[in-house]
Amino acid sequence: MVGRDHEQTALRQAWIDGARLVVVQGVAGIGKSRLVREFAHEVTAGGGRMVLGRCTQADQDVPLRPIGEALLGAARAGWGHLQR
16 A cells, blocks of 8 residues: 555554544545555454445435444344444
């Protein structure tokens, strides 16, 4: 990931500090999804668990869509409760 050292370090530090929620935001096409995918790979390779939710452009806004998507992913994974 060229030019994302600062962002990767911030995500790693949030994980180390015990963050329960991290929001990655920015304009379309700057590499947010790839940044999060790379970080998720690090976390899961180290035995951690993550849930992800994404915003998308749609004709109609869906309130809290990223949170619902993340919780649905946790439910599909069989997690009765979210825990590190």
